[in-house]
Amino acid sequence: MEQKNLVPKRRFKEFQNASAWEQRAVSELADRYDNFRIPITASNRVAGSTPYYGANGIQDYVEGFTHDGEFILVAEDGANDLQNYPVHYVNGKVWVNNHAHVLQAKSEIADNKFLMNAMKYMNIEPYLVGGGRSKLNADVMMKISFRVPELAEQKLIGSFFASLDHLITLHQRKLEKMKALKSAYLSEMFPAEGERVPKRRFAGFTQAWEQRKLGEMMEVTSVKRIHQSDWTDEGVRFLRARDIVCASKGEEPTDYLYISQEKYDEYSRISGKVKVGDLLVTGVGTIGVPLLVTQEEPLYFKDGNIIWFKNEKKLDGNFFYYSFIGESIQKYIRDVAGIGTVGTYTIDSGKKTPIQIPSYEEQEKIGNFFKQLDHLITLHQRKLKKLQNIKKAYLNEMFV
Template identity: 45%
Template sequence: MSKNVPKIRFEGFSREWNSTILGELVNISSASRVHKNEWRNEGVPFFRSSDVISKYMKKFNTPVFISDSLYQNLSKKSGKMEIGDLLVTGGGTIGIPYLIENAEPLYFKDADLIWFKSSDIIDGRFLFNYFVSPQTRRYISSITHIGTISHYTIEQGKNTPITLPDTEEQQKIGSFFKQLDDTIALQQQLVEQQQQYKKAMLQKMFPQKDERVPKVRFDGFIGDWAEKTLVEISKIIMGQSPNGKNYTDNPEDYILVQGNADMKNGRVVPRIWTTQITKTASPGDLILSVRAPVGEIGITDYDVVLGRGVAGIKANQFIYQTLLRMKLFGLWKKLSTGSTFDSINSNDLKNIILLVPSLEEQHKIGTFFKQLDDTIAHHQKNHENYQQLKKALLQRMFV
């Protein structure tokens, strides 16, 4: 098979892809200089590399703007961006693309971003996915200067190699990845919606400050919730770190849990192992971080050794959701102390006062939130699976 043919291809396409450099296909330039004192709180959006990276990572970044009059003046010099154009980060986290998908005015920071002008030869969405393909990420990483900060320059952009098919196949590939990106975004939205719903229900189904009954309650339950210390309703085991010389990377040894780095999405994730047993926890036990950050909590599916940074708690789902609620709403802060970093000692942890209903109502509440957690985990898994699928297809659908 020719090296200029991808491993996975849409039916009806068989011609070899053509190899060239980006400077032969599109005009590549930057913007006119905009000084920081010309930034505004409203007006025409002004993109920096941090804005492109935030868009790519689906995260928020505080926007900045420039005045419309400045935008018009600068655009006369450098031109206006159009649908299908691409901005690519040239400093810091390099080679991250942003595709222009509408005709709304937009300007950008010179040197921070490189402007790849659209053309009839290359589809903008194909070019976007070309930049995020593993092959291109490796190439850009290999040519950029590593020092205090990496740089991807206009000249390097012009000399960046690309192998591509005719525009019809480009559009097919671009549209396919757009649909896949939309599916990934939908799964992320479902996760966030369910997380927000859970947060709202944690507020409503637990008593508020200075109250003894929740706003929302299952039918058949009445009466005040009772005050109990954590040690009265659970068994607490404070961690004790093994000797560091006994740490290993052998999965046949004992899993060591030391802090929030060993937990993801509310579950323990094996990361470090040890040959020495100190304090232990069993499958189903809660694992709570007691050193910065205090209050991170998860459930272990394994027999684990508890390090100094965590405590093991034998308790039910209701207690788990109660402690998780304390983290979500910042209720650990007043309990944790420490000059270098926050921590909570054994006595303070044991004497935390919680409001609890009857065991039957605890079970109802715990089951409700467990089902909600399972739904969130399902959407998170789908989101991760689609991300992995995209990563694999980017490897196999580009040359």
């Protein structure tokens, strides 16, 4: 049993019968080059092409460098994430401030890429000292030990994860590019403030857009209040503002809420039923976040926290949704929310919300265009998440 713990679950074929991994301290595997670190205040930095590293990665780009070569940077203090401790592999010229330790693998016994992954995903918390600003002391770091294989296997593992990281980075860049493209289109395919036509249009549409207030076009309201004692573990979905915020981020809430079918039927006879094409918008917390109703399944929501726009096909649902996340309406919401500690978007503000609308045909084209763009973004997000999960699984199986 002891021997099984000295080798990983998954191993490259050529090393399946190799010797067990050995316990080694960081001091045996790497040299430390903290003495070359130099912090630069933001006001004294000279813009350049050299990455300027702190505890959590690149902070800026500057002229000059403190280190040139292949190194591992380990957060000394100020780390943002203790579960995924900030450890970075660098190769080339970098400038490092005094918030990151600088290690370099001893080439005859260790591989930098392997060590980076081994240190990044080990449990570093027991070695940290301090309160709100946890610190990894140099002497403590050099005494940290973990199991390592022979150098040839380290290099193969390090190279494998470097290739996987490269693939993940490519997908991250694709995702960021798609999101930037969406942002650019939102600014160009809806009229700017004071304008009546957008910069970019589908062919065949030339007519000026019409300025309206949503309260003139549809009922803007809420629902009869549901008390906490009426919440259940199953039944009709009950939405809070934070559930809408979660949905806008592509996330799942950790605590779904429901109300009984009987309570839903009773209250819906008073307030009406949410229908496909309606828009629910957060009025508290993170305000102005819209949710387009796209399914027939019944749902209810928390009054006062969510504003209900009863669209009834006055506007194309997708166009309505993307209008709401555009800068014009979001700016209006920021302006009317107030400057206190807790901004609110109310039913009255909802009624006065200005919107610019083209013909229904143009609305459909715009709404469908952004819907397809969001579909592509979601696909990229899923691919990225899948790769990240694959890496996590391999890390668990390929390290002891």
